[in-house]
Each structure stands twice: as structure tokens, then as C-alpha cells.
Amino acid sequence: MMSAFQRFGTLSERQFNRLVLTLMSLGFLALIAAGTAAGWLMLRNQDHTRWLVHTYQVEQQINLFRLDLERTETARRGLLIEPTARFRQVFDQGTRALGPDIDRLATLTSDNSAQYADIAELRRRVAEMAGVARASVALIDQGRRADALERFSLDGSVERVRAIRSLTERMLERERALLLERDRQQRDSVHTFFVALGILAVLLVLVGISSLVAIRRYTTALSESRGELKTLNESLEDLVEERTSDLKRANDEIQRFAYIVSHDLRSPLVNVLGFTAELDAALKPLDALISRADEAAPGLIDDQSRIAVREDVPEAIGFIRSSTQKMDRLINAILKLSREGRRTITPEPLDMTQLAHGVADGLHHRIAELGAEIHVAAELPAIVSDRLAIEQIMSNLVENAVKYLQPGRPGRIEIRGHRIGLRAIFEVQDNGRGIDPKDHARIFDLFRRSGVQDQPGEGIGLAHVRALAYRLGGTIDCASALGEGATFRLSLPLRYSEEQKVTS
Amino acid sequence: MTKEQPVTIVMIEDDEGHARLIEKNIRRAGISNAIRHFVDGTSALDYLYNDQNGPTHGGPALVLLDLNLPDMSGTDILARIKGEGVLKRTPVVVLTTTDDKVEIQRCYDLGCNVYITKPVNYESFAEAIRQLGLFLSVIQVPEVEAE
Numbered sequence: 001m002m003s004a005f006q007r008f009g010t011l012s013e014r015q016f017n018r019l020v021l022t023l024m025s026l027g028f029l030a031l032i033a034a035g036t037a038a039g040w041l042m043l044r045n046q047d048h049t050r051w052l053v054h055t056y057q058v059e060q061q062i063n064l065f066r067l068d069l070e071r072t073e074t075a076r077r078g079l080l081i082e083p084t085a086r087f088r089q090v091f092d093q094g095t096r097a098l099g100p101d102i103d104r105l106a107t108l109t110s111d112n113s114a115q116y117a118d119i120a121e122l123r124r125r126v127a128e129m130a131g132v133a134r135a136s137v138a139l140i141d142q143g144r145r146a147d148a149l150e151r152f153s154l155d156g157s158v159e160r161v162r163a164i165r166s167l168t169e170r171m172l173e174r175e176r177a178l179l180l181e182r183d184r185q186q187r188d189s190v191h192t193f194f195v196a197l198g199i200l201a202v203l204l205v206l207v208g209i210s211s212l213v214a215i216r217r218y219t220t221a222l223s224e225s226r227g228e229l230k231t232l233n234e235s236l237e238d239l240v241e242e243r244t245s246d247l248k249r250a251n252d253e254i255q256r257f258a259y260i261v262s263h264d265l266r267s268p269l270v271n272v273l274g275f276t277a278e279l280d281a282a283l284k285p286l287d288a289l290i291s292r293a294d295e296a297a298p299g300l301i302d303d304q305s306r307i308a309v310r311e312d313v314p315e316a317i318g319f320i321r322s323s324t325q326k327m328d329r330l331i332n333a334i335l336k337l338s339r340e341g342r343r344t345i346t347p348e349p350l351d352m353t354q355l356a357h358g359v360a361d362g363l364h365h366r367i368a369e370l371g372a373e374i375h376v377a378a379e380l381p382a383i384v385s386d387r388l389a390i391e392q393i394m395s396n397l398v399e400n401a402v403k404y405l406q407p408g409r410p411g412r413i414e415i416r417g418h419r420i421g422l423r424a425i426f427e428v429q430d431n432g433r434g435i436d437p438k439d440h441a442r443i444f445d446l447f448r449r450s451g452v453q454d455q456p457g458e459g460i461g462l463a464h465v466r467a468l469a470y471r472l473g474g475t476i477d478c479a480s481a482l483g484e485g486a487t488f489r490l491s492l493p494l495r496y497s498e499e500q501k502v503t504s
Numbered sequence: 505m506t507k508e509q510p511v512t513i514v515m516i517e518d519d520e521g522h523a524r525l526i527e528k529n530i531r532r533a534g535i536s537n538a539i540r541h542f543v544d545g546t547s548a549l550d551y552l553y554n555d556q557n558g559p560t561h562g563g564p565a566l567v568l569l570d571l572n573l574p575d576m577s578g579t580d581i582l583a584r585i586k587g588e589g590v591l592k593r594t595p596v597v598v599l600t601t602t603d604d605k606v607e608i609q610r611c612y613d614l615g616c617n618v619y620i621t622k623p624v625n626y627e628s629f630a631e632a633i634r635q636l637g638l639f640l641s642v643i644q645v646p647e648v649e650a651e
Contacts (some may be wrong), residue, residue: 063546263572263601263602264572266601266622267519267522267572268521270519270522270525270622271519271521271522271525272526273519274521274522275525278525278528335604339604375612486511
């Protein structure tokens with residue numbers, strides 16, 4: 001039993017539901033069975049009562065018949081003693097009643113073959129008796145009372161009546177025996193009913209107990225898991241804090257790594273460029289030497305040497321220089337990003353409308369040069385955040401918008417903003433050349449660019465924007481289609497807090 | 505004691521290439537002062553403080569200091585030079601690859617006289633070195649007066 005209980009404790013919700021459903025169905029079935037048993041018992045009772053009534057009817061009918069018989073016999077004897085009209089009347093009534101009495105008895109006992117046989121016998125005896133009685137009464141009517149009296153003692157009427165009596169007695173006995181049998185049956189069915197009821201009651205009690213135990217187990221498990229949840233919930237805070245500090249450490253590590261790597265990469269680069277310049281400088285006397293040699297002894301320098309000094313080496317130097325310079329720019333970008341990541345954020349209240357105007361004014365010349373216009377919405381939501389970072393983000397976004405305008409279309413750049421709950425959304429929209437949707441995620445990666453590469457740049461601006469946005473607990477995304485302009489959507493917390501930074 | 509004592513240039517630079525480039529540019533700028541080159545901080549400090557010909561015991565010096573050294577940080581050397589004793593007035597030129605504002609600030613706070621970022625743009629680097637030559641000729645004057 002205990003192991004079964006323990007099993008309840010580990011029930012899954014589905015198993016539990018199935019179990020409760022089964023138990024309830026079982027209980028219902030038991031109730032239905034009990035009801036059916038009660039109904040059956042009632043029907044049996046009704047049946048029994050009907051048979052009881054039937055027995056009494058039969059008994060009554062037999063008694064009625066016997067009464068009529070006695071009356072007839074008594075009237076005949078009365079007539080024998082004193083032939084009055086009154087006796088005569090009773091006799092007539094009696095003889096007339098005997099036939100119907102037997103008929104009724106026959107109808108009542110038609111289902112019982114033994115009784116039926118007795119009734120046939122009865123009918124015969126009564127007919128005989130009635131015949132004899134009528135003959136005797138006929139003699140009296142003729143005034144031959146003495147003959148009638150004589151005949152009375154000889155005709156065996158007394159025996160006949162006695163036989164009829166015993167016959168009816170037998171019938172009564174049989175009917176009573178039947179009744180007794182039915183009583184026994186009735187008692188049996190009542191017994192069966194109670195036994196069934198007992199079994200059902202036990203079953204119901206068992207179902208009830210199991211349901212109760214299951215529910216109890218389940219609720220205990222529920223409250224236990226609720227308690228566990230509560231504990232988990234409480235420890236979650238600690239866990240988050242722990243993870244946060246882990247993340248912070250990892251992030252710091254990466255920042256430091258990026259810094260050291262990029263810093264140390266610059267060192268050899270200085271050498272490459274420096275000595276390239278030395279090479280370049282060394283070329284000058286060589287070049288002069290060739291010129292002088294050509295003058296003094298034409299034909300001394302072959303074309304191969306001349307081409308090497310005047311074309312091949314300068315070309316090689318040019319490539320080395322431009323590649324190293326590009327490498328330097330990339331390293332600088334990584335350095336800048338890593339430095340930005342290490343910078344302490346100093347949140348302050350920012351009037352974003354003013355800030356956006358400042359950014360727009362900073363680009364005023366270029367915008368005017370391109371014949372574009374920039375529009376800043378009247379009321380941008382104010383936030384508390386790091387001024388430098390926000391300025392950097394906004395100016396990078398607006399610069400990008402200016403940089404990638406669609407040629408031949410008057411540029412229009414719009415800066416909008418609104419609040420959603422505890423966040424501020426800023427949008428920089430342009431009608432420029434747009435960004436292919438497949439590049440929307442890519443453009444925020446470092447050194448990745450999209451579209452025709454006709455503008456200077458290393459693919460750093462948006463990477464920087466995203467790094468800054470993340471740092472401030474914000475997000476940045478882009479909605480655009482080729483040729484239809486782009487909208488950059490910056491979502492920032494209204495109030496910068498240290499935790500937001502990491503959880504975002 | 506001679507009034508004209510040439511300034512020794514003490515170059516603390518672990519990268520041989522850089523050292524060579526710096527030297528070449530110094531020479532090209534027309535500066536003929538002696539250059540003592542050290543590739544690590546320990547030997548450089550030993551020279552600065554203990555060597556008979558070093559600036560502590562000998563003549564005036566100018567320190568060209570790289571911040572990334574294998575055995576110690578250049579800022580430690582800078583702090584040591586500027587923090588105490590006889591070398592306090594020795595001009596220190598920090599020459600490094602970092603253009604980190606915080607680092608530059610720190611060097612100036614420690615008393616560095618000039619901070620030069622080793623630029624990859626070689627022309628401006630050479631120009632900076634030439635200006636350093638000019639600087640060298642200027643600092644010789646107070647040295648002379650100090651004697």
C-alpha cells in the first residue's frame with residue numbers, strides 16, 4: 001500500500017488526471033450499479049406483492065366458494081327440516097353461485113397446472129353434489145319430504161361435501177406453499193441486494209480513499225514544487241548576479257585581449273612602414289645613378305634593371321604602403337571599439353532634441369553641399385544616458401544617411417523619437433539608396449559593408465553604433481529595402497542603469 | 505666642468521626595427537648626439553642611475569622611452585625618473601604605438617615632456633623626429649645654465 005502511495009507522489013500531471021478520471025468513473029459506475037440493484041429489488045418487491053395479493057385472492061375465492069357450498073348445503077338441510085321459502089331462496093342462490101365461484105378460481109389459478117387439475121375435480125364433484133341436492137330439493141318441492149330425508153342419508157352427500165372440503169383445503173395448502181416459496185425467494189433477493197450493496201459500498205469507500213490519497217499526494221507534490229519554485233526564484237537573483245559578474249569578467253577579458261592584440265600588432269606595422277619608406281628613400285639615389293649612367297655610358301643599364309628601379313620596386317612599395325595603411329586603420333578601429341568598451345559610462349539627463357540638432361548642425365556643410373535636408377522632430381523623449389556615446393551613435397547614423405543618399409534624388413533625413421513603456425525609440429530615416437534585406441544583420445558586424453563600395457570607409461561605424469547601443473542597454477536594428485531608403489531604429493532605456501547593460 | 509656638455513640620448517626601445525628607424529630619422533634630422541640604446545627597462549635604469557657615464561653621474565641626457573617593454577612598463581620608468589632625485593629635470597620623450605588618450609594623459613601627469621605616437625604614416629613620424637631635433641637643441645640651453 002505504501003509503495004502505491006509513494007507512486008502517487010511521483011505522478012505526472014497527465015497520469016494524475018487519468019487516475020482521478022478513472023476513480024471517478026469507477027465511483028459513478030458503482031453508484032449506477034447500486035441504483036440498478038435498488039430498482040431491481042423494487043421490481044422484485046412489486047412482483048412479490050402482486051403474487052401475495054394473488055395468493056390472498058385465491059384464498060379468498062376458495063373461502064367464498066366454501067361459504068357458498070356450506071350455505072347451499074345448510075339450505076338443503078334446512079329445507080329438509082322445514083321447507084320454508086327462505087331456505088329455498090338461499091339454496092337457489094347458493095347453487096347458482098357455485099359455478100361462477102369455480103370459474104373465477106379457475107381464472108385465478110390458470111397458471112398452475114396442479115391447481116387446475118384440482119379445479120377440474122372440484123367442478124366434477126360440485127356438479128355431482130349440485131345434481132344430488134337439486135334432486136333432493138325437487139322431492140321436497142313435490143311434498144315428499146320423507147323421501148327426501150331418506151335419500152339424504154343414503155345419497156352420500158356428507159362424504160361428497162367432506163371430499164370437496166378436503167379438496168379446497170389441499171388447494172389452499174398448495175397456494176400457501178407457493179406463498180412460502182415466494183417469501184423465501186423474496187428474502188433471497190433482499191439478501192442478494194444487501195450483499196451487492198455492501199460490495200458496492202466497500203468499492204465506493206475504496207475509490208474515495210484512493211482518490212483522496214491521490215489528491216493529497218498530488219497537492220503535497222504541488223505545494224512542494226511551489227516551495228521549490230519559490231526557493232529557485234529567490235536563488236535566481238543570486239544566480240543572475242553570479243552569471244552577470246562572469247559575463248562582465250569575460251567581457252573585460254575580451255576587451256583587454258582586443259586591446260593588447262591590436263596594440264601589439266601596430267608595433268611590427270610601424271617597422272614595415274618605416275622600412276618601406278627607407279626603401280623608397282634608397283630608390284632615389286639609385287634612380288639618379290641610372291640617369292647619370294644613361295648620360296655617361298648609354299647602353300650600360302639594361303631595360304630590366306631600369307624597369308626594376310623605376311617601375312617594379314615603386315609599385316611594390318606602393319602596394320605595401322597602402323595595405324599596411326589599411327591594416328593600421330583596421331587595427332585602429334578595433335582599438336577604438338575596445339577602448340569604447342572600457343570607457344566608464346557616465347549617465348546624465350540628455351535633451352535629445354537638442355542633441356539631435358547638434359548632430360545635424362555638425363553635418364550642416366556636407367548636407368548643404370549635397371542639396372539634402374535634415375529634419376529633427378519637435379519633441380524627442382529625454383533620456384538619462386551617456387552623452388558621448390549617444391552623440392557618437394546619432395552622428396554615425398546621420399553620417400551614414402548622408403553618405404549613402406540616392407544620387408539624383410533630393411536627400412531627406414528625418415530624426416524621430418517616441419516612448420514605449422520604459423524605453424525610448426529613436427529613428428533615423430533617410431530616402432537614400434537603401435540596404436539589401438539580406439545584409440541587415442551583417443552591416444552591424446565589424447569590417448562588413450553592404451552595396452556598391454563607392455564610398456570610403458572600413459565598415460566600422462555601425463559596428464561601433466551597435467557596440468555602444470548594447471553598452472547602454474539598448475538595441476539597434478534596421479528596416480530597409482534597396483532603393484527605398486533606410487530606417488535605423490535605436491531602442492534605449494529611458495534611464496541607464498548598470499544592470500540593464502548586462503541583461504540586455 | 506665644461507659648459508658645453510653634449511646631451512646623450514638614452515633610447516629605451518625593445519623593438520630593434522623601431523630603434524633603427526628612430527636613430528636613422530634622428531641622424532637625418534641632423535642631430536649627431538650620442539645615442540645609447542637599451543632593449544629592456546632593467547639595463548636602462550642601471551645605466552641611468554649607476555653607470556659612470558650615465559646622467560646621474562655624468563653628463564646630461566634625454567630619454568626616449570617606449571612604453572611597452574618586456575620586463576617592465578615604460579610608465580614605471582617614467583615615474584621613477586620624474587619622481588625623485590637628480591633625474592627629475594631630465595627631459596623624457598615617450599614614444600609609443602598607443603594613441604590612447606588616457607595613457608597620454610597619464611604620461612603627462614607623470615611628468616613626461618613630449619608624447620609622440622609612433623605613427624604608421626611614416627612621413628609625419630619623420631617630421632616628429634625632426635621636431636624632436638629642434639627640441640633637443642632648445643633643451644641644451646637650460647642644461648648649460650644648470651652647470
